[in-house]
Amino acid sequence: MTLTIGVDVGGTKIAAGVVDESGKVIDEARRKTPAQETSAIVEAIVDVVHEVTARHEIAAVGVGAAGFIGADRATVLFAPNLAWRNVPLRDQLASKLDLPVIIENDVNAAAWGEFQFGAAGDAHDLLMVAVGTGVGGGIVVDGELVRGRFGIAAEIGHLRVVRGGLECGCGQHGCWEQYASGRALVRVARERALDGDALLAAANGDRANIDGQTITRLAQDGDELSTALIAELGQWLGEGIASLAAVLDPGLVVIGGGVAEAGDLLMVPLTAAFASFLPATDNRPHLEMRTATLGNKAAIIGAADLAKAAQ
Amino acid sequence: MTLTIGVDVGGTKIAAGVVDESGKVIDEARRKTPAQETSAIVEAIVDVVHEVTARHEIAAVGVGAAGFIGADRATVLFAPNLAWRNVPLRDQLASKLDLPVIIENDVNAAAWGEFQFGAAGDAHDLLMVAVGTGVGGGIVVDGELVRGRFGIAAEIGHLRVVRGGLECGCGQHGCWEQYASGRALVRVARERALDGDALLAAANGDRANIDGQTITRLAQDGDELSTALIAELGQWLGEGIASLAAVLDPGLVVIGGGVAEAGDLLMVPLTAAFASFLPATDNRPHLEMRTATLGNKAAIIGAADLAKAAQ
Incomplete structure (x- = not known):
């Protein structure tokens, strides 16, 4: 059975998983993401891959990273978070790993993971909406x-949903992720929480302590404000997906990212x-909406599967 | 050489063209679109196709129609303009024509025409933006x-560009085509033209007479208001295409429809x-923007080419 490695390069940690042909992660290793130097990050990726290649025979490596990855993979x-610009990451890694390597955008990799082994089932197409700090897509x-x-x-997080709206890190205004992301959820919660609210109490009275997990937990316990905040996030997501459906007409939308843990709320x-x-x-078939099933392993599993093509 | 027929079913006329393998229209015929009855329109399509099949040996027929065409083609x-709902048009036509038939959305067909024989050249992907009464895409x-x-x-005309914006025929508000279409151009011109303006003079003083061709012609003659109106339309189009590029990242956008005749304006x-x-x-390659080259024959040529697959 062929094994490949998927590596998820995040802003805080680098996670590698050994993935079998059925999409199962059979071994894992992690490193902290080093300071924003290309060479240190490359070394950390090489190091974490070496840890698992010592234990398995590996055919290829797929790396998922947040940012713009060239069509050459x-x-x-x-990559704004890594301060990278035109870095030939594939060749740098391939020469040090002596293995075929492909690079992919992390949410594309996650979408591919859900498509092949996760929420998609036997669908032939999907739109992945990954709601984390920002909104990513595949x-x-x-x-x-x-x-x-x-x-x-x-x-898709940079689809403009409000003309002249909130400023976005991409240089534009009114991008979807300013309204429909985990960060937007927390921003609105901090603005809206009042003295006496359970949300502010759970944050020890300091609105800067309010985070997405607390909002989700309180909503699941029936807190009215937290429930309304998550519903409002859902509203923004649904409105944006309606525009994307006009463009793409997917049969399936998969909602992933931490916020998806709020479930029906x-x-x-x-x-x-x-x-x-x-x-x-009223005059068209409607798509199916599902939550992701691979959790934070989706990018590892997807990148590992994409790496098979690099063998 | 194989010949196929492309039929463009519009709200006012039905145009059929005999198209050769190089995408050249070698013969044409037309009918007025009859009243909104399925059977009368089917008869008119059959009639116009028979006119040209009498003169050529034809392998297949492709029909482009405005509206939602099922994935089965x-x-x-x-089809809002034709008052059609779940009409099995392919089989109705195929049985009467004794030829293979495919049905396609008219702007999809036009995009395919431009892709195969028009503005696309040797590009492998494109986004067609057809700016007519509404805004269509392919x-x-x-x-x-x-x-x-x-x-x-x-x-793409129903991408929402203004939350809570102008009402659209699709039942929503703020759709792109309410701001970036030929109809929007005329609406704004009628609102804005003042006594003494060349635009109102050209319309014999009646703002209801202002149309897109007049605006384009006056702009080409240097009229300030008409030039500003077309520039504003260009602004709305550019803003929407920026959102679509975030989603699709095409290498080429082709602008078609009557408004494209305004050229650089x-x-x-x-x-x-x-x-x-x-x-x-500032951190990504930019796509190429071109105007369409097949004019109002794009849908005929594209539908005829798509019909080859139905043989």
Whole structure:
């Protein structure tokens, strides 16, 4: 059985998983992400891969990283969190690992993981909406990842949903992720929590301590404000997905990221907003909406599967 | 040499063209679109096709129609202008024509025409933006038309660009085509034209007479208001294309429809707005923007080419 490695390069940690042909992670290793120097990050990726290759015979390595990955699956064009610009990451890693390597955007990799081994089942297409700090996306059409001419497709968090809206790190205003992300959820919660609210009490009275997990937990316990905040996030997500459905007409949308853990508290208002804001909603078939099933292993599993093509 | 027929079913006329393998229209015929009865329109399509099949040996027929065409390329799910709902148009035509038939959305067909024989040249992907009464779209990725799970992809005119914006015929508010279409251009012109303006004079003083061709002609003659109106349309188009580029990352955008005849008066502000509103605009390659080259024959040529697959 062929084994490949998927590596998820995040802002705080680098996680490697050995993945079998059925998409099962059979071994794992981690490192902290070092300071923002290309060479140190490359060394850390090499190091974590070496740890697992010592224990398994590996055919190829797939690396998922946040940022713009070139259509060649070799070059990191731009990675804001890692301060990378036009880094030939594939070749740097391949020469040190002596293994075939491919690079992929982390959410594309996660979408591919869900498509092959997760929420997609036997669907032939999907739109992945990964709701974390920002909003990331992945698009699969007719069984293929849509990567775009330059490799930068599915940056759905930067769909503009409010003209002249909130400023975004991408340099624009009104991007979807300013309204529909985990960070937006926390921002609104901090603005809205009042003295006496359970949310502020849970944060020891300091609104800076309010985080997404607390909001989700309180909503699950029935707290009214927290429930409303998650419903509002669902509303923004549903409205944006309605626009994306006009463009892509996917049969399946998979909602992933930490916020998806809120379950029906998120998905019920999300699905209602989607149906209500879909153009010509009464005169067309509706897509299916599901939550992701691979959790934070989706990018590892997807990157490992994509690496098979690099053998 | 194999000849196929492309039929463009519009709200006012039905145009059929005999197209050779190089995408050249070698013969044509037309009928007025009859009243909104399925059977009368089917008869008119059959009639116009018979006119040209009497003169040529034809292998297959492709029909482009405005509306939602099912993923089976056989059924018209919903066509607002023709008052059709779940009409099995392919089989109705095939039985009467005794030829293989495929049905396609008219702008998808036009995008395919431009991709195969028009503005695309040797590009492998494109986003077509057809600016007519509304805004239609067509998406080609890796040499294939993206039709969506239900056949309704690329309805880009219903991307929401203004939350809570102008009402749209699709039942939603703030759809792109309410701001970036020929109809929007005329609406704004009628609102804004004042006594003494060349635009109102050209319309014999009646703002209801102002149309898109007059605005374009006056802009080409240097009229300030008309030039500003077309530039504003270009601005809306560029802003929307920036959002679509975040999602699709196409290498090429082709602007078609009547408004494209304004040339640089439209394309210069459009391209500037696109570059200015593109997320992370300074950290990524930019797509190429071109005007369509097949004019109002694009759908005929594209539908005829798609019909080859039905043989």
